[in-house]
Amino acid sequence: MVRSRFMAQMEQLNTELIVMGTLCENALEKVANALDNPTDEVSRDIIILSKKTEEKERELENICINLLLKQQPVASDLRQISSALKIVTDMRRIGEVAGNIAEILSQDTIRMDYDTSILKQMASVTKKMVSNTLDAFVKNDIRTAQQVERDDDQVDELFAQAKRELIQIIRNSQDSGEQAIDYLMIAKYFEKVGDHAVNISQWVLFMITGTLEEDKVHDILRGGRS
Numbered sequence: 404m405v406r407s408r409f410m411a412q413m414e415q416l417n418t419e420l421i422v423m424g425t426l427c428e429n430a431l432e433k434v435a436n437a438l439d440n441p442t443d444e445v446s447r448d449i450i451i452l453s454k455k456t457e458e459k460e461r462e463l464e465n466i467c468i469n470l471l472l473k474q475q476p477v478a479s480d481l482r483q484i485s486s487a488l489k490i491v492t493d494m495r496r497i498g499e500v501a502g503n504i505a506e507i508l509s510q511d512t513i514r515m516d517y518d519t520s521i522l523k524q525m526a527s528v529t530k531k532m533v534s535n536t537l538d539a540f541v542k543n544d545i546r547t548a549q550q551v552e553r554d555d556d557q558v559d560e561l562f563a564q565a566k567r568e569l570i571q572i573i574r575n576s577q578d579s580g581e582q583a584i585d586y587l588m589i590a591k592y593f594e595k596v597g598d599h600a601v602n603i604s605q606w607v608l609f610m611i612t613g614t615l616e617e618d619k620v621h622d623i624l625r626g627g628r629s
Contacts, residue, residue, distance in 0.1 A: 409474045416466050416487055417541065423459040423494050424537040426452050428530055430501035431596065434508075435526035438519040438589075441508035449505035456498030463491045479610075486610035490540070493599040493606075497533060500592045500599075507585050521565045522586065525593035528558050532600035539607045548611070551604035558597035565590040 430452040437445045467488045470476060476484055532551050539548035569583045569590075609615045 409470070409476070409480075412466065412470055412474070413480065413483070416463065416470070416484070419459065419463055419466065420487055420490065420494075421537060421541065423456060423463065423491060424533060426456050426459060427494050427497045427501070427533050428537075430456070430498055431526060431530040431533065434501050434504050435523055435530065437505070437508050438522050438526065443509055446505040446509040450502045453498040453502030453505070456495050460491045460495040464488065467491075479613075482610045482613060486606040489606045490536075490603050493602045497596050497599050500595050504589050504592050507589055510585070519586075521561055521568065522589055522593065525558055525561045525565075525590060525597075528554055528561070529593050529596040529600060532558075532597060533603075536600055536603040536607060539604060540610070543611050545608065545611055548604040548607045552601050555597045555601045558594055562590050562594045 430449050433445055433449050433452070437449070467484050470484050471481075532554050535547050535551050535554070538544060539551070566587065569587050572583045605615065
């Protein structure tokens with residue numbers, strides 16, 4: 404009876420974590436669609452999704468804490484719960500980032516004739532990374548988790564490309580400076596989404612293998628990074 408109750412709670416943890424990840428995916432998809440045609444309504448929808456990720460984080464934290472205190476899990480179960488506690492923090496931050504982008508898009512200064520293809524690529528890749536972290540978590544898939552880290556290299560390159568193009572725009576037209584800075588901030592936010600997805604993938608790998616990369620251990624000892 405005790406074990407069956409524990410397994411039911413673990414299943415609930417997995418289910419709710421998937422729900423939270425889906426909220427992040429939906430927020431990123433709405434952000435991508437809003438890049439060319441930002442509206443106040445879409446921005447509000449994204450911010451609402453961001454708030455929901457905060458609520459879901461608190462819900463998942465409570466599930467994890469109850470499992471740790473009442474069930475006293477060991478071995479792989481303990482790794483899964485501790486990993487979930489870290490994963491939900493990064494997911495909440497992804498939701499926050501989506502909300503930050505929505506706030507920028509809601510500003511009149513962002514409405515300009517500018518090629519958003521790089522930002523769209525960043526949105527597409529980061530959304531795929533978040534989706535893959537969920538798949539890796541659910542399926543205990545090491546290869547998919549490792550692919551997330553490789554995809555982050557593409558995000559970093561796209562961010563570098565965005566910086567180069569925006570610097571050129573500012574040089575060519577001082578009037579476009581404020582708008583270009585807004586777009587650079589959006590590109591930076593997408594880069595942060597990639598970073599958080601990598602964090603999640605590393606915790607998934609820890610859940611599966613029981614080992615952490617050395618830089619992740621150092622990060623934990625420093626108190627984590629935002």
